[in-house]
Amino acid sequence: MRRLLLVVNPVAGGGRAREIADSVRRVLTEEGYDVEMTFTTSAEHATTLLAECYPGQRVAVLAGDGVLARALQGAYQSGAVVAPLGGGRGNDLVRALGVNLDPLQAARELAGATEHSIDLGRCNGRIFFGVATVGIASLANQVANETKFLRGTAVYVWGVLRALISYSPQRFTIEVDGKKHAQKAWNISVGNATSIGGGMQICPNAKLDDGVFDLNIIDDAPRRLVVPILTKIFDGKHITMKEVTEQRGETITIANTEPLAIMADGEFLDSLPATFTVERQAVRVLV
Structure with missing residues (x-):
């Protein structure tokens, strides 16, 4: 069974991410993943969690744009591979990546996803x-x-x-x-x-x-x-x-x-x- 870390921002989408987190975890388990779920306590915590991953570790992130971006920063440091799930109000990064905006459906489709590399921007570093x-x-x-x-x-x-x-x-x-x-x-x-x-x-x-x-x-x-x-x-x-x-x-x-x-x-x-x-x-x- 494939291992997957599920990182959830519990306040994303006005708390909706917390409400659907167990359902997302259940769907991922049904799709053949051994899921460990953890909740962020701050945007900085998301960076820390992903920075502590091992290179190539697969991490699903259920969050809005702000925390997802912080998680991607951590993945930049560690080499983890991020599967974004839209949990916020805007979800513009999820849109740009072409991921289904319904996080439950995106979780169902994750098994068929492929790995890509994306650019990052820096503003004054x-x-x-x-x-x-x-x-x-x-x-x-x-x-x-x-x-x-x-x-x-x-x-x-x-x-x-x-x-x-x-x-x-x-x-x-x-x-x-x-x-x-x-x-x-x-x-x-x-x-x-x-x-x-x-x-x-x-x-x-x-x-x-x-x-x-x-x-x-x-x-x-x-x-x-x-x-x-x-x-x-x-x-x-x-x-x-x-x-x-x-x-x-x-x-x-x-x-x-x-x-x-x-x-x-x-x-x-x-x-x-x-x-x-x-x-x-x-x-x-x-x-």
């Missing part, structure tokens, strides 16, 4: 896996994290609407692989993966294994045009609008006169100024 944002999207993320009465994409839409009231375009200095320019923008996204906010395709062409970032910029535009742009992010069609520009690069530097917050994987990552770099094929996953 700090690791992230999804999309790093600065601007209105990062403010919306902060509002969403403070909102408990909504789930999934709805909570992020609420965050965007709240952010629109107070946020104004900022002037940034942006350098992509040595080419520098300055511009005002509503938002800048550095995508190692595709989506934020429970499936909003802000960097729709980004790939977790291509060794480059997708840089998406929502240019300075009248406030009345921002809502139509943001609504098109749901399916990635905002990139067809003239107010949105895209570039690709391995090293990206962003600066502003203020230390604006950078959000990634659903959490605060760092503040500007920031340099983003890619590390290719850094972590092994089962998808």
Whole structure:
């Protein structure tokens, strides 16, 4: 029987991960795994648990984006192989990896999963896996994290609407692989993966294994045009609008006169100024 460590964040999804943990374990057992289940006590604990694994050890992680990203950091250190199971509100990393959003169904499909290697991003040396944002999207993320009465994409839409009231375009200095320019923008996204906010395709062409970032910029535009742009992010069609520009690069530097917050994987990552770099094929996953 194949051994599998199941790491669960009990507070993910407003406690839903804890509620379904035993069912997930039962499904995995039915699929032929000898399952050891453990619960995280903090995001840092997830990193520690995975860092203590042996190289090649298979670990299923039932959590939201923040704790899943921390678990992947630990796997980066140890060489463990991570099977992500969506237990949070947004589950954007699970989406990017093509894993079934229903954690019970994903557990049923795990036996047929194959191993792949994915890139990680660094922001001033700090690791992230999804999309790093600065601007209105990062403010919306902060509002969403403070909102408990909504789930999934709805909570992020609420965050965007709240952010629109107070946020104004900022002037940034942006350098992509040595080419520098300055511009005002509503938002800048550095995508190692595709989506934020429970499936909003802000960097729709980004790939977790291509060794480059997708840089998406929502240019300075009248406030009345921002809502139509943001609504098109749901399916990635905002990139067809003239107010949105895209570039690709391995090293990206962003600066502003203020230390604006950078959000990634659903959490605060760092503040500007920031340099983003890619590390290719850094972590092994089962998808």
